[in-house]
Amino acid sequence: MLGLLTPTDPSWVQAAGGDLDRLLSDHAHCELKAAQSALSLLGRFSGEAPELIGPLAALGREETAHFDLVASRIQQRGGVIGLPSNDDYVRALRAAASRDHHDGYPVLLDRLLVSALIEGRSCERFRLLSDGLPTLELRTFYRDLMASEAKHFTLFTELAKGRFGVDDVRSRFTTLATREAEVASRLPLGPQVHG
Numbered sequence: 430m431l432g433l434l435t436p437t438d439p440s441w442v443q444a445a446g447g448d449l450d451r452l453l454s455d456h457a458h459c460e461l462k463a464a465q466s467a468l469s470l471l472g473r474f475s476g477e478a479p480e481l482i483g484p485l486a487a488l489g490r491e492e493t494a495h496f497d498l499v500a501s502r503i504q505q506r507g508g509v510i511g512l513p514s515n516d517d518y519v520r521a522l523r524a525a526a527s528r529d530h531h532d533g534y535p536v537l538l539d540r541l542l543v544s545a546l547i548e549g550r551s552c553e554r555f556r557l558l559s560d561g562l563p564t565l566e567l568r569t570f571y572r573d574l575m576a577s578e579a580k581h582f583t584l585f586t587e588l589a590k591g592r593f594g595v596d597d598v599r600s601r602f603t604t605l606a607t608r609e610a611e612v613a614s615r616l617p618l619g620p621q622v623h624g
């Protein structure tokens with residue numbers, strides 16, 4: 430699915446759905462980090478890649494709106510947003526990509542493709558939640574968000590292709606997707622979007 434090389438263990442849905450409060454709290458932080466990441470890309474690359482400005486400013490707004498949706502759901506349940514996790518998945522993925530930076534791979538290419546992979550993994554996991562959570566309301570909630578994450582995957586890969594060309598993107602994506610699969614398969618199965 431969306432370029433991912435290893436599917437998530439289906440038993441993750443039980444682990445995640447077994448502690449919905451923690452799952453939703455972690456999910457809220459994921460949306461916030463997605464917004465922050467879009468803005469951070471703008472801060473670093475708006476000058477050299479002005480074509481990013483419109484799409485990533487819009488993405489930052491959309492991810493912020495997703496945070497608001499998840500936060501509202503937490504409040505409706507009488508819960509609170511906990512402190513953010515260490516985010517081992519994203520950190521390991523960025524570290525895995527940076528192994529090659531001495532070989533001259535453009536940092537922007539990797540930032541866009543790592544973002545695409547994170548969106549792709551989120552999309553895959555939201556699909557699992559949209560099939561496996563106990564209530565129709567939550568399944569519908571995750572189905573809608575799944576569609577957004579699929580669009581974000583496409584956004585990042587298209588931005589990368591527009592700047593670096595299809596061949597370079599395909600080649601680098603294959604390497605990074607292999608590493609993403611290794612990282613994802615090592616994560617414990619718990620009530621986190623990526624863990």
Ligand SMILES: [Fe+2]
Nearest residue numbers: 460463492495
């Ligand atoms: Fe989102």
Ligand SMILES: [Fe+2]
Nearest residue numbers: 463548578581
């Ligand atoms: Fe997203």
